[in-house]
Amino acid sequence: MARTGWVWVVVPLTVLVVIFYYPLFFILRQSFTGEGGHVGLAPYAEMLSSSLFRGALLRTIQIASLSTLGCLVLGFVLALIVSFVPFPGARVVSGFIGTFLAFPSFLIALAFTFLYGSAGVFNFIAMDLSGATQPPIDFVYTKWGVILAEITFYTPFVMRPLLAAFSQLDTALIEVASSLGARPLRIIREVILPEAVPALLAGGSLCLLLTLNEFGIVLFIGAKGVITLPMVIYGKAIQEFDYTAGCVVAVVNIALSVGLYALYRFLISRTGGGRAVAVQG
Amino acid sequence: MADAAVMPGLPRAAAGATATAQVRSGIRFDRVTVAYRSTVALADFSLDVEPGEVMALLGPSGSGKTTALRAVAGFVAPTAGRILLGDTDVTTMPPFRRGIGMVVQQYALFPHMRVEQNVAFGLRAAKAARSTIATRVAECLTMVGMAAYARRYPHELSGGQQQRVAIARALAIRPRVLLLDEPLSALDAQLRSGMLNEIARLHRELPDVTILYVTHDQVEALTLADRIAVMNDSRLVDVGTAQSLYQQPPSDFTATFVGNANLVPVTVEAYDATREEARVRFAACSVVVRANGGVTPGERRTLCVRPHALALESPGSGANAIEAKVVEVQWRGSAHRLYLDIDGIELRADSKPLREPPHRGERLTVHFASHDATLLAAAGPGRGAERGRG
């Protein structure tokens, strides 16, 4: 049975290898192929020492970790209320969160320019109130705009596993705790939070992975000073036709996110957060 | 049918429309071992199930009984040994060739098919003729009393009804062997006894079908089975007719698992070969029990006496009387259960409901007839003896 099983894997595996692993291999190969076809580490030496790359790497990590942190805090608070202070319409909210996951991320970036952009709603409000002639709000075009947009878009990715984890939490635990005289904050800290740790870890690492690779939001906001690794790849390969440089950055970016993904899988298998898998749709 | 040519030993009843006289075949386990990695699920298991017999595999969970059944069905591959259906070695045959009917605990009715489609499944898979399918489905549904529900979906049926359909589905392929894996354990107590009678009736109607019935419930096994194979720790412990296992359990495990016997370590004082009786001693008591041979004075044995054999009033001559202290009294509706203490040895006694039950701490005398007790080999270190509480 198990021996004949391999026969059936061959077809889909072949397709996968051709359309995914074969291109992956070429990224690696191209990244070592310098000018004039020389094979070596020269492209890496050049790219890794450039200030463009260093700045992008630093900014990518900074944006990803701050966004993830924001998603965790906001997601935890919102999931807590939906789960434990239920109100009519809480189900609609859960459904809304589910569909939000299926929307493209650039939607948020687009909305942000309408809301907080230089010709955005809030700037008009601010100018009407203060009488200023120049738009006072300009954070959208900084890394903070990107971070806020990413928090908005990725918070549902944290909420989903959290809501799943909370729905499995025995409400008797909370009732017993409050009958023993524990106040809400104490219950959250000592009963709910420990139960939420696996989901927070899983949701958080997924969030980190996705924000590290986020492209649509950064591209649509189009802030000059906010260059992330995927933006460098796009700029080098598409705008400068420098495939080698693009591939070097891609190798670094892939290594980073595959490493994070391994951590995510490890955390899920370790903490039993598997029930709350967010990736599985 | 290509199948029939491949396995002459197993004519596919499903394909033949006229097969009323069935070929009977038994099941033979020939030193079957099933092991997963380091754990052994079934160890050196040998058992012959006669054609047309109902054999119950009885044991606690993890005793290997379900593994044995799954090995017959072909869902686990033995690491050693052979399994024969009739004369055919099926050890490596894929499940769909074995022609076995199977009913599982969760019914496993296909939720996307109507009742009649469920019952027709095996016949369709064997490419039986339309007319054959229609008659056979109607016949099998009538047999289990579900003809009126043919157009329903499984989720529209109660648990008991689903179980009937599952049985009809298994019978539709006219299997020579029917495997029942804890078929009643998902039903509530009332339905369970009804279904038990139902299965017994079906077997009277289909005397040629060999049934292997896996259960952990001794009542089901005692009611239904011609013979019972008692299993524990992946091994066969005892096999015998229900009556013999109950009245003269060959081992202490069987004694406790089938009928909750009291087991008391005793010393043989004397043996009367003509009357086949032995006088044995435990604590300060000396009692006479039935013993058929092989008993020598001074030997250590285990006395086996069932709770309901212990009576508060004397049954008359030849009875043993034991003085005991009442530790606990429980009323169980149809009986009073007394927990008794005889110098540190605990005995359970089930009496008829008492108008004035004894009080805790009271001393009283219990009686049992010598033919209601048997002597077993001395109990191994704790094996099984701690079971059977309550």
Add this chain to the structure above:
Amino acid sequence: MLLPSRVSRVGAWALFFVLFVPVFGLPIVVVGAASIAGQWNDVLPSHLTLRHLHDAFVSNAGVELVTSLATGVIASVVALVIGTWAALAVRALRRRGAKVIGTLFVLPIAVPSVSVGLGLLVAFSRPPFLLNGTATIVLIAHVVLVTAFAFSSVSAGLARLPAHYEQVAASLGGRPAYVLFRVTLPLLTPSLVAAAGLCFALSMGELGATIMVYPPGWVTLPVGIFALTDRGAVFDGAALTVLLLVLTLVVLVAVSRIRTRASYR
């Protein structure tokens, strides 16, 4: 009940709506408003018009809509076939093998979409695969990105499927192929439909890989939307975004309908 007093409960709800509505509701509202705005030179848009939405259908954006739909449908179907096949095949393997092969199939989730696009660009611009500049390379990019989701979604469905259905089917004489098509796949329908919806939605919104590989003749909606906003036609971009959202939502709602009907119990 975590918060026994009514006052604190109301406080919690207030906090929820103060956070939830501006963060998640406002963006969608504002994009919707922009799609019908003739001008937006104050707090509220003015000169409301359906021109942008109308233009979206008649201009070349209509072509982009069809392109996106075609890409989404084709990529979802292909991904579903590959993903389901792979999930079924992996299930038949022994533990170690299943783990390794399973990981190979989900790994694309972890690779940034821009890099997937770059890889296809580099690898398929040379023999034996000369696909650069064709619609096929866009389709391949989408298939790569969504197959992993189809695979893990169907695998999860298979893991939840109790083994005894297939075992009983086999004991009744069903050969493996018969059991697969009559029992396993019908029972998997809810997972398959859900996976299809997810794949379609992801494909409709895909930007990173598409922007790397798309040829001029195969412009998907997100790429078109970017082109519009990049040259300042933000209201047209918003109109197209609204179309994209509505289309995605319609498919998701249809999918959840089918899904409820397919889950018999």
